Every structure is written in C-alpha cells, then in structure tokens.
Amino acid sequence: MPPALPRATYRLQLTPSFGFDDAAAVVPYLKALGISHVYASPFLKARAGSTHGYDIIDHNVLSPQFGGEGGFTRLCAALAEADIGLILDFVPNHMGVHFADNAWWLDVLEWGAKSSHAAAFDIDWETMPYRRQGGVLLPILGRPYGEALENGEIELRYDADEGSFSAWYYDHRLPIEPTRYGEILRKIVETAGADDEPAGRALLELAARYKGPRNPARSKSPALKQELAAIVGAPAVIERGLCAYRPRPGEPDSVLALHHLLERQHYRVAYWRLAGSEINYRRFFDVNTLAGIRVEDRGTFDAIHRLIARLIADGLLQGLRLDHIDGLRDPHQYFRRLQAITRPGGRRGRRTFYVVVEKILAEDERLPKFAGVAGTTGYEWLNVISRVLLDQRVLAPLDEVWRDVSGERRSFDEILIEAKQRVLRSLLASEFTVLVRLLTRIAVGHYSTRDYSADSLRAAFELFILHFPVYRTYLTASGPSGKDRAIIEEAIDKARRQWFGPGVHVFDFLRDVLTLDLVKPGRAGHSISRVRRFAFKVQQFTGPMMAKSLEDTAFYRYHRVLALNEVGGNPSVNAMTIGQFHERMATRAATFPHGMTATATHDTKRGEDARTRLLALPELAQAWKHAVQEWRSYNAPLIGRSKSRAIPSPAHEYMLYQALLGAWPIETPDLADSDLANSDFVERIQAYAVKAAREGKEQTSWLAPNDNYETGLRDFVQQLLDRARSAEFITSFDAFARRIACIGALKSLVQVALKITMPGVPDFYQGTELWDLSMVDPDNRKPVEFASRAAALNSVGDHPEWRTLADSWTDGRIKLALIRRLLALRRAMPAVFDDGRYHRLDVTGPHHDEVLAFARLGKRDAVIIAVVRFFGRATDDGRRWPRKGAWEGVINVENMAAFKSVLTAGPVMIEPKLTLIDLFDVLPVAVFQARLQS
Numbered sequence: 001m002p003p004a005l006p007r008a009t010y011r012l013q014l015t016p017s018f019g020f021d022d023a024a025a026v027v028p029y030l031k032a033l034g035i036s037h038v039y040a041s042p043f044l045k046a047r048a049g050s051t052h053g054y055d056i057i058d059h060n061v062l063s064p065q066f067g068g069e070g071g072f073t074r075l076c077a078a079l080a081e082a083d084i085g086l087i088l089d090f091v092p093n094h095m096g097v098h099f100a101d102n103a104w105w106l107d108v109l110e111w112g113a114k115s116s117h118a119a120a121f122d123i124d125w126e127t128m129p130y131r132r133q134g135g136v137l138l139p140i141l142g143r144p145y146g147e148a149l150e151n152g153e154i155e156l157r158y159d160a161d162e163g164s165f166s167a168w169y170y171d172h173r174l175p176i177e178p179t180r181y182g183e184i185l186r187k188i189v190e191t192a193g194a195d196d197e198p199a200g201r202a203l204l205e206l207a208a209r210y211k212g213p214r215n216p217a218r219s220k221s222p223a224l225k226q227e228l229a230a231i232v233g234a235p236a237v238i239e240r241g242l243c244a245y246r247p248r249p250g251e252p253d254s255v256l257a258l259h260h261l262l263e264r265q266h267y268r269v270a271y272w273r274l275a276g277s278e279i280n281y282r283r284f285f286d287v288n289t290l291a292g293i294r295v296e297d298r299g300t301f302d303a304i305h306r307l308i309a310r311l312i313a314d315g316l317l318q319g320l321r322l323d324h325i326d327g328l329r330d331p332h333q334y335f336r337r338l339q340a341i342t343r344p345g346g347r348r349g350r351r352t353f354y355v356v357v358e359k360i361l362a363e364d365e366r367l368p369k370f371a372g373v374a375g376t377t378g379y380e381w382l383n384v385i386s387r388v389l390l391d392q393r394v395l396a397p398l399d400e401v402w403r404d405v406s407g408e409r410r411s412f413d414e415i416l417i418e419a420k421q422r423v424l425r426s427l428l429a430s431e432f433t434v435l436v437r438l439l440t441r442i443a444v445g446h447y448s449t450r451d452y453s454a455d456s457l458r459a460a461f462e463l464f465i466l467h468f469p470v471y472r473t474y475l476t477a478s479g480p481s482g483k484d485r486a487i488i489e490e491a492i493d494k495a496r497r498q499w500f501g502p503g504v505h506v507f508d509f510l511r512d513v514l515t516l517d518l519v520k521p522g523r524a525g526h527s528i529s530r531v532r533r534f535a536f537k538v539q540q541f542t543g544p545m546m547a548k549s550l551e552d553t554a555f556y557r558y559h560r561v562l563a564l565n566e567v568g569g570n571p572s573v574n575a576m577t578i579g580q581f582h583e584r585m586a587t588r589a590a591t592f593p594h595g596m597t598a599t600a601t602h603d604t605k606r607g608e609d610a611r612t613r614l615l616a617l618p619e620l621a622q623a624w625k626h627a628v629q630e631w632r633s634y635n636a637p638l639i640g641r642s643k644s645r646a647i648p649s650p651a652h653e654y655m656l657y658q659a660l661l662g663a664w665p666i667e668t669p670d671l672a673d674s675d676l677a678n679s680d681f682v683e684r685i686q687a688y689a690v691k692a693a694r695e696g697k698e699q700t701s702w703l704a705p706n707d708n709y710e711t712g713l714r715d716f717v718q719q720l721l722d723r724a725r726s727a728e729f730i731t732s733f734d735a736f737a738r739r740i741a742c743i744g745a746l747k748s749l750v751q752v753a754l755k756i757t758m759p760g761v762p763d764f765y766q767g768t769e770l771w772d773l774s775m776v777d778p779d780n781r782k783p784v785e786f787a788s789r790a791a792a793l794n795s796v797g798d799h800p801e802w803r804t805l806a807d808s809w810t811d812g813r814i815k816l817a818l819i820r821r822l823l824a825l826r827r828a829m830p831a832v833f834d835d836g837r838y839h840r841l842d843v844t845g846p847h848h849d850e851v852l853a854f855a856r857l858g859k860r861d862a863v864i865i866a867v868v869r870f871f872g873r874a875t876d877d878g879r880r881w882p883r884k885g886a887w888e889g890v891i892n893v894e895n896m897a898a899f900k901s902v903l904t905a906g907p908v909m910i911e912p913k914l915t916l917i918d919l920f921d922v923l924p925v926a927v928f929q930a931r932l933q934s
Contacts, residue, residue, distance in 0.1 A: 002085030002318055004352040005374075005594055005834050007036040007826045008756070009087060009763045013602060013781055014041050014063070015051050020071030024078035029790040033816075034823025037085040037354075039321060039763065041602070043072070044307065047096045051781070052602070053089075054323065055096030055290060058103070059304035076316050085318035087354065090308060092334065093327035094284040097291040098140055100173035105291065108136070110175035112266025114218060120300040122282035122292045124434050128268060135266045139275035139288050140172050149247070149255045154269065156184075156245040156258055158238045163229030167262060169269065177265060178221045181228070182207040187257065188241030199233030206231070276703070279430040282537075284327065285544045286427040292540070296329040301337055309341045312353065319354030321377060326359065326472045326543030329536045333476070335370040342372060356596050360547070360568045362470045367592060368481070375595015378763060379568030382598050384576060384584055385754050386563055388852065389615050389747050391870045392575035395561075397621040401628060402560040406651040412558050412572035419553035420466050420545065422697055427548055431541055436461060438534045442513060446525040452506050460506045463495035464514075471543045475535060479516045488514050514538060555605065556696035559655040562662070563614035566605050578852050578869075582840040585854065589759040589838040597760035599751055600768045602781055607772035608765075609815075610662030612751055613744030617658075619872030620740060627736050631657060634729040638719045640712040645699070647712030652693060656717070657733075659688055663773045664737035667810050676721045676730075685721070688775045689713045739878030743871045745771070745809055746882070746924045749818055750867040753925040756822040757856065757865045759838055769819050770812035792816055798824075802903070802922040806881055818903075818925065825863065825902055825927065832858040841866075843916070845889020851916060853891045855930075862896050862932050866914065868924040882924065887916040895933045902927040 010030050012023050023038065030038065042053030045061035053063070062072045079086055097105040104117040112118065112135065113125050125134040141148045148154055154169050156176075165184055167174040176184070185207040194200030210224055228234065245261065248254040262269060270278070275288050282292035295301050311317040320342075325331050335355075342353035359367060359376045367376055403409060424432055436458045443449045443457060468491045473484035480488065492511045496504060512518040514535055519528045555565040558572070565571045576584075588595075600608040617624055632653065640647035648656065665681065676682060690710050693700050700706035719725045748771070756762045765772075767784035770792065774780040796805065796817040805814035826833045833856060841853035841864065850873075853866040872878065874886035891914040893899075899909040903923060919926040 002036055002079075002083050003830065004318075004354070006085065006087070006319070006354060006761045007830070007833070008034055008823050009037045009039040009596065009761060010035040011039045011601065011763060011765045012041065013766055014043050014053060014066050016049065016065040018783060019063075019066035020075040021067055024075045026786045026790075027075075027078040027082050027084060029786055029793065031082040031084060032790075032793055032820075033769065034820055034827060035084060035764070036827075037087050037318060038079060039087040039319075040089060042089050042091055042323075044091075047099065047101060050096075051778075054091055054094075054284075056091050056094075057096045057101050059091075059095075060307040062307070085354075086316065087319035087321055088308065088311075088317055089321045089323060091323045092293075092295050092304065093324045094290045094292050096289060098138065098289050099171050106173060106175055109138075109265070109267050110177055111218060112136075112177070119297045120293050120303070122294050124280045127280045127434055127437060128278075133264070133266075135268055136281055137270055137274065137279050138172075138174070138267050139270045139272045139279060140169055141269060141271045144271045145269060148269075148271075149259060152247050154258065154262070156242055156261070158235065158242065160229060160235040160238075163225035163227070167258070167269075174262075174265070174267065174269065176261065178210075178224055180261060180264060181224060182211050184261070187244050188238055190241070191244035192237050192241035194237045194241070197233070197237060199231055199237045202231045203228075203234060203237065273703070275430065276426050277429045277433070280434060282327075282431070282540065283544075284324065285548060292327060294329070295334060298337075301334075305338075305341055312341060319356070322355065322357045324543075325357045327540055329540060330476060331357075331370060331474060332368075335372055339372045354594075360471055363570055363573065365470050366483075367595075368474050375592035375760070377601065378596035378598035378760065379566075379601075381588075381595075381755075381758075381760060382600075382604070383564075383566060383569040384581065385599065385751055386566065386569070386611065386615055387573065387576035388578070388581045388754075389612070389750060389869055390561075390563070390575035391618040391872075392577075393849075394618040394621045395575060397625060398561055398618055401621075401625050402654065405628065405632070405654045406559070408558070408651065412554070412570070415557050416550060416554045417466055419557065419697075420549040423545065423548045423553060424462060424465060426703065428541070428545055431544075432462075432465070435534065435537060435541060438530065438537070439510075439513065442518075442526060442530050442534060443509065445527055445530065448525065449509055452503065452509060456501060456503055456506050457510075459501065460495065460499070460510055463498050464491050464507075464510060465542065465545060467491045467494035467498075468542050468546070471546045472539045473542075475516065475539070477516075477532065479520065485515055551605075552695050553697055556655075556692050557651070557698065559651060559658065561614060561617060562606070562655065562658045563611045563617075566611065567601075567603055578843075578849070581852065582838075582854065585758055585838045586840070589836075593759045593835065595760055596763040597755045597758065598763045598765070599755055600765040600772055600780070601763075602765070602777060604765075604780065605776045606659075606662055607774035607780060608751065608768055609744060609748045609771045610773045610775070612747035613662050613740050614658055615747055616740050616743035616871070616878070617661075619743060619870055620736075620877055623736070623739075623877065627732065628654070628657060630732060631729055634726065634732070635716075635720060638716055638725070640715065642708050642712065647699075647709055648689070648693075648716055649699060652689070652699075652713070653716075655692060656685070656689060656720075659692075659775065660685065660733065661737055661740060663775060664734070664741070665773075666734075666738055666741050676723075682718060682721050684775065684779055686714045686717045688779065689717055691776065741810075742875060742878045742881065745815075746868070746871050746875070748815060750869070750924050752815060752818055753822060753865065753867050753927070756819070756826060757833070757863065757927070758854075759856075762823075762826075764819070769816045771810075771815065789816070793820065796820070799905070806922045809881070818923070821903060822927065825929075829858070829861060829863060829929075832856045832861055832863050836863075842892050843889050844892065845916065847887045847916065848889050851887060851889065851891075853914075855893075855896070857932065860932055862930040863902075864891075864893065864896070864899065864914070864926075864928040864930055866891055866916075866919055866926045868920060871924070881922075882920065884921050885917045887920055889916040890914070891916070891919075893930070896930040897933055898931045899928040900930070902929060 043063050043066055044056050045058040045063050046053045047055045062068055107117050108115045123136050128135050154167055156167050165176040185203045189200045189203050245258040284290035328334050355373050356375055356377055361380045439457050440454045443452045475484050492507050496507045513531055518526050519531045694702050699709045723730050792813050796813050800817040837857040839855040839857050843851045843853055850870045856863045874882040893912055
C-alpha cells in the first residue's frame with residue numbers, strides 16, 4: 001500500500017500515443033527510482049485527439065483514447081503491485097465545447113436557458129447586443145458570418161437516425177431547436193414538391209401536430225424526433241428539400257432562409273475575431289473552446305464528481321491535483337464539498353487523502369487555508385530555489401547589458417501595466433465589458449449611485465484592474481478576509497491616485513461593491529444578488545487577466561535574466577538571501593509542509609536544467625557582456641529590416657541568445673556542423689522564437705500575426721545556426737555554452753537536493769531525471785524515452801561511483817543517481833521528511849555566502865543538508881568541475897552527533913561541526929544522517 005502522504009510524485013503526460021498500458025509499463029522503473037505516487041495528467045474523456053486532456057467533454061467516462069476502463073484497471077493493478085499511489089489532475093473549472101462531442105453543450109445550444117444543463121455553464125444570456133432574443137455567442141467562423149453564409153459553409157443537415165436537424169459548420173454541430181421543426185418541414189416538403197407523396201404528407205401531418213413557437217415542449221421533443229425518424233421515405237424527401245436552405249448562384253436572397261432560421265436559435269454564429277469583444281460565456285482564459293462551468297451549482301458539482309467519487313471510494317485514487325482553482329466562483333465552498341467525497345462522513349481513522357491545488361502566488365502572498373488542501377503544486381518553491389541559487393553580488397552587470405542592448409528603460413512594473421492594458425482591450429475585452437455592464441446596473445439600481453456614468457465606472461474599474469497585484473482574492477458571501485480587504489483597498493488607492501477625472505468618489509462605490517460592504521447589514525437599497533455576482537465574477541476574471549498579462553505577455557517583453565521569467569515568479573526581483581530562504585522554509589514547515597515542490601511542469605517556460613544554466617549567468621557576467629557584444633557584431637549582417645525596424649528586434653536577439661544558451665546541446669566534445677543541421681534543433685528554436693514574439697504582442701501576435709516579422713525571425717535563426725554562414729558565431733557560442741553548462745549542471749544537482757530535502761513533496765516532471773533542456777510547450781511535452789532511462793538507472797546502481805559519473809556528467813546519469821539516492825533516504829526516514837522540523841544551520845568562514853545548510857529534525861533522528869550556491873570562482877569560470885577543497889568554512893551543528901554521510905562511504909564523524917573543505921569532493925551536495933542529543 002502506498003504511503004498516505006507522497007514521498008515523491010512523478011508527473012506522467014497521458015496522450016493517445018501514451019495511454020494507461022504505456023503508463024503501467026513504466027511503473028517498475030518509477031518504483032526503482034523511488035517514486036511513491038504517479039501524478040497523472042487528466043484522464044477523463046476529452047476531445048478526440050487531445051494531447052493534454054484539459055478539454056474534457058465528459059467527467060464521468062475514463063478516456064477511451066487512453067484505453068478506457070480496461071486500460072485503467074490494468075494501470076491500477078500495476079500501481080498496486082508496486083505500492084505506488086495515483087494522483088489525478090482533475091479539471092473542475094471548464095469543459096471542452098463547440099464541435100459535436102459535448103452532450104451538455106449541445107443541449108444548451110438546442111434549448112438555451114431552458115436546457116437542463118444551462119445551469120452548468122456560466123453564460124450571460126441577456127448580454128448579446130443587437131438581438132431581440134438572448135443567446136450565446138459562438139465565435140467559430142473562420143471568416144465573417146455573411147461570407148460564410150453566402151459561401152455555403154454553414155449547412156443545414158438532417159440526421160435520419162436521430163430524427164433531428166442541425167446546422168453544421170465543418171466539424172461544429174449547431175442543433176436546431178425542435179420548436180422550429182414544423183416550419184422547416186413545411187418548407188422542405190414545398191421545395192421538394194412532395195405534397196402528394198406519402199412521406200411528404202406524413203411530414204406535413206407531423207408539422208401540423210407540432211405547430212407553434214411553444215410546441216413541442218422540451219418533454220415532447222423526444223417523441224417528435226422518434227416519429228420523424230420513423231417516417232418511411234422521409235430522408236429522401238428531406239434531402240431534396242434542404243436546398244431551400246442553401247445559397248443559389250445569382251439569388252442573393254437564397255441565404256435568407258437559413259439566416260432567419262439561425263437568428264431564431266439560442267446562439268449566434270460569429271466570426272472568431274468577435275470573441276475578444278462580444279463573447280458572453282466565461283472561458284478558460286481566452287480559449288474559446290474551453291467554457292467555464294458553474295461548479296458552485298450543486299447539481300453541476302455532483303454531476304462532474306460522480307466518477308472520481310467512485311474511484312476514491314474503491315481505493316483507486318489516492319490524491320487529486322485541482323486544476324485552475326482561481327477559476328472557481330468560491331473555492332472555499334468547493335473544497336468543503338469536496339471533503340464529503342474524499343472524507344465521507346468525516347470518519348476518523350480514514351487514511352489521509354492528498355489534495356493539492358494549481359495556484360500561482362505572488363511574492364508576498366500566502367495560500368489561504370482551504371479545507372483538506374495540503375498546499376500548491378509548487379510554482380512558488382521553484383522560484384525560491386532559483387532565487388537562492390542566483391548570485392546577487394554580480395547581478396547588476398546583467399541589468400546593464402539588458403538595458404544597453406534593448407534600449408528598454410522602463411521598470412518591469414511599467415511593462416506589466418502596459419501589457420495589462422493590451423490584454424484588457426483585446427483578449428479579455430468581452431469579459432471586462434460584461435463586468436462593466438453589471439457594475440453599471442448595480443449603480444443605476446439605487447438613487448444614491450445612479451449618477452455614476454457607465455464611462456466613469458469603466459474607467460475607474462479599468463484602473464483598479466491595472467493595479468490589482470495578485471491573481472485573485474477569495475472573499476465569500478460573508479465578505480473578504482483582512483488580507484483580501486487590504487489587497488482590494490491597496491489597488492483602489494493606487495487607482496485613485498491615477499484618476500484625473502471628476503467624481504473621485506466613484507472609487508468608494510467600487511470598493512464597497514468589491515468588498516460586499518455595499519450590501520452588508522444596515523445598508524439597504526442595492527441588489528444583494530447583483531453585488532455578490534459582480535464581486536465573485538471579478539475574482540474569476542482577475543486570474544486570467546494576470547496570467548495573460550504577466551506570464552503570456554510581460555514575460556516575453558523583459559529579458560534581463562530569462563531564468564526568472566517563470567510561472568509564479570517576477571523577472572525583476574533580486575536574488576534571495578540565505579536568511580530569507582531559511583525564513584520561507586520555516587514558515588512552510590509550519591503551514592503547508594506537504595505541498596508539492598516542483599522544478600518543472602508542463603507549463604513552465606523552460607526546462608529545469610536550461611533554467612539553471614541561465615541562473616549561472618551572473619557568475620560569468622563580464623564574460624557574458626563581452627560575448628554578447630561579439631555575437632551581435634558577428635550577426636549584424638543577418639539582421640533583416642522592415643520599415644527601418646530590425647528583425648529580430650534587439651530585445652528579441654538578446655532573448656534568443658539566452659534561449660539558445662539554455663537549450664544548447666553539448667553531448668559531444670565538438671559541435672560539428674551536422675550536429676545542428678541534421679537535428680530538429682533549428683526548428684525547435686524557430687518555433688520558440690515565433691511563439692515568444694507572438695506572446696510579447698509587440699511586433700506580432702496570435703490575433704494578428706505579422707508574417708514578414710515571423711519569416712524574418714525564422715530566417716535569422718536558420719542562418720545563425722548554419723556553420724556556412726555563422727562559423728565564427730557558432731564556435732564562440734559553443735565555447736561559452738560549455739562553460740555555462742558546467743556551472744548550470746552543478747546548480748542543477750543542488751536544485752535536485754533542495755527539492756528532495758526541503759519541506760514539501762518533491763515532484764518530478766516526466767523525463768527530467770536526466771538533463772532537461774527543453775523550452776516552453778509544446779517543446780516540453782514531447783514523448784519520453786523511458787527505456788533509456790531505466791537502462792541508465794540500472795547502470796548507476798545503488799552505490800554510485802560519483803567521480804566516474806562526474807567525468808561523464810554530460811550524459812545526465814549523475815543527476816539520475818542523486819535523485820535515486822536522496823529518494824531512498826526519504827523512504828528510509830519518513831518521520832524526518834514527512835513532518836520533521838526545519839532547522840537553519842549557520843555557516844562561518846571565508847565562503848559562508850556560497851554555502852547553504854539546514855537540517856530536518858525528527859524526534860531522535862536528523863538529516864543535515866549542505867549545498868553550494870555559486871561556482872564561478874571554484875570552477876575557473878566554468879572551465880572545469882570544481883576542485884576538492886574549493887570552499888573554506890564551518891557549519892555549526894549543535895545538539896547532534898554521529899554524522900554519517902548519505903552519499904559517500906566515509907567514516908562516522910563525532911565532532912559537533914562540519915568543515916566545508918572536507919564536504920564537497922565531487923558533488924556540490926553533502927547530506928548526513930545524525931542523531932539528536934537530549
């Protein structure tokens with residue numbers, strides 16, 4: 001049986017080409033590595049061909065693409081045999097919509113607000129402009145509606161098996177409400193000239209019985225369709241008559257029949273570009289094909305949790321990772337309900353059920369105490385590790401290089417504000433408009449606030465959003481917590497200071513709405529339901545707003561040190577001191593000791609070892625500065641021009657050098673021309689360059705791609721990596737990359753050690769047990785060669801020869817061996833790592849700033865961890881592996897004795913101190929078991 005609390009989790013990305021049986025096949029390898037729980041990507045039924053599983057279309061069916069019930073049963077059997085638990089990445093916030101595969105969504109399109117599933121989707125039915133009847137906007141067309149209609153791309157079809165009519169736009173099904181079947185049948189019979197045919201008469205008789213806009217009622221619809229499907233000869237008549245709804249050459253009015261029919265449905269088919277300004281259903285971020293669901297509705301909650309409730313009750317699931325909790329209306333309510341599934345009846349003695357949440361926290365933000373939640377998936381700890389391995393002493397020159405190359409003089413905060421303005425007025429303009437309309441209705445609903453105009457409310461609300469500092473607040477129906485109130489008031493105050501219009505008191509009104517003070521006891525007049533709806537919807541909006549502005553825009557405009565441009569991070573922050581690290585760890589051990597610690601996920605901006613290479617840049621700051629100057633000189637002839645603008649821009653050129661540095665292959669001693677030309681490296685860098693430029697939304701974007709700029713980017717990369725054109729650059733860059741790679745590898749080993757030994761549960765993204773030099777998705781979601789990893793694990797054994805592994809460090813086996821050894825330690829000492837205390841250890845001596853040390857304490861046992869932070873001095877600027885004795889100083893260890901090295905076979909030491917000169921022989925990590933003295 002797996003432990004109740006994971007010792008280590010391993011993320012597997014299930015796909016149609018890597019399903020349940022493939023996952024079962026790697027279980028023995030994961031057990032040998034030391035993994036206690038498989039952490040699987042979503043495996044409920046998603047859209048056919050989905051490569052990620054987040055576009056779920058049925059929460060109560062195991063993915064047929066992965067092997068269905070049978071494959072899942074076999075995976076569970078393999079996991080049970082290995083005593084490995086299973087954690088599911090569960091998606092409670094949204095479903096895949098459009099096309100023809102989501103039964104709930106199709107029912108909503110067919111029946112509108114009367115659908116039995118209408119409550120499941122967050123649709124503003126009455127906000128569609130220029131339309132008498134409410135409905136949902138469907139931005140699915142590849143061209144304007146009129147053109148698509150006239151070209152016959154929208155087609156009315158009849159399904160003879162179902163007895164139903166639907167309009168189709170390629171693979172998109174648009175059900176026709178059955179109240180319109182009568183008029184359709186009459187027109188079809190007339191057009192087909194089938195009045196005297198038996199099938200035609202039967203169709204007319206059926207149309208007569210179901211006549212009128214209110215018939216058939218929802219309850220009569222199945223009978224209507226059954227009768228229609230049963231009419232002999234009906235399909236042939238209908239097929240002849242459907243031409244009445246198709247455009248005919250030379251007859252402009254021929255499209256009106258279909259147009260008028262579509263106008264009477266519960267949806268409006270629209271050009272995809274209207275999504276940014278007029279969409280009226282809540283989406284996952286700006287993805288039109290992912291619609292938010294109202295899990296706050298009890299019926300919806302129960303419906304989407306039926307299958308996982310069964311899997312939990314049957315003991316087949318030991319944990320959940322909850323995707324995008326910031327999209328939920330009220331996470332506190334959600335987790336209280338979830339506990340009824342994970343801890344039915346609140347029975348004592350039940351094994352702990354592990355729950356973590358995908359949540360991005362700002363620098364000084366702390367996760368709220370949600371019922372039954374062990375912590376986050378670990379983005380904040382990824383960034384803590386990165387920052388403590390960054391050398392602040394030599395960071396300033398990198399600021400100088402970035403500003404000199406890019407010409408960028410603005411602060412990152414200013415860049416972020418501009419990015420927010422861009423997102424607010426384009427990608428998320430429709431969601432913002434919905435909120436402004438609701439805020440205006442609240443204001444005009446009472447005499448005391450009716451004079452706040454829609455324009456002033458929009459302007460004030462926009463300023464508030466621009467200055468909102470975190471992803472969201474978590475107020476409940478009773479109002480905000482003290483922390484959330486402070487966040488709201490801080491943003492209001494900053495917005496107020498930016499206000500130059502009349503009526504500054506509009507901010508008092510906005511604050512009172514957002515905090516629910518407007519409807520607290522003693523204040524009557526405003527609609528409680530509207531105020532609550534607005535305040536909760538704002539919370540669901542600010543998360544996507546921050547994500548699209550920060551992670552997917554500003555991160556791609558500011559390139560000081562790309563290692564800091566990471567999910568949950570801030571590119572402009574300073575390094576973290578050893579003292580700050582100790583404080584963060586002590587707090588974590590006291591609050592959320594069992595949350596995940598991640599260093600790579602499917603959403604990180606670059607591979608974990610590519611990141612550590614870039615963390616080494618400050619340690620080669622002057623060499624980097626000179627190298628960049630040299631490379632720009634070499635590559636000046638490759639820079640394209642368009643209307644006097646450089647392609648790539650200086651900022652993008654600087655970004656590309658860092659991206660190349662992180663991904664540069666160094667497996668062979670000499671980088672021959674064929675090493676690049678005969679690999680997919682050029683295409684990978686080209687794809688990254690274009691994606692990064694589109695995300696930055698300056699020279700090009702996803703909404704409006706600039707073909708000229710993107711072609712220029714690809715050409716630049718192609719020539720840059722062609723030895724025939726860029727021999728001097730490639731030779732120079734390869735030399736620098738090898739220096740930085742050495743330091744980066746050492747930092748990677750430290751990163752591994754910290755992740756496994758600090759408070760929290762270490763999480764490993766698939767494949768990262770060897771060097772991970774990937775870039776942002778889709779590059780980091782490629783298939784993993786598990787067979788080669790299993791062979792490598794067997795080759796290193798239980799007692800690695802560290803010197804041999806260090807001599808061939810480029811193959812990554814030294815990282816694999818360290819992971820295995822430290823996970824074995826966690827398995828052997830659960831009391832120390834599961835609930836043990838965190839204890840800082842002070843280092844004194846000449847190199848005290850370069851070494852971080854701490855202890856994990858159980859009742860009688862302890863584990864001491866010491867790692868090196870900086871390597872430039874000790875590696876001759878990255879030209880060779882560190883020499884023994886490169887660090888001098890002492891780790892002061894009190895109340896502990898009998899120090900036994902975990903990584904080497906040295907003797908047990910008795911002295912109450914550890915000297916640095918003896919600790920770091922081959923590895924930049926030292927780990928000791930010890931006994932606590934009474």
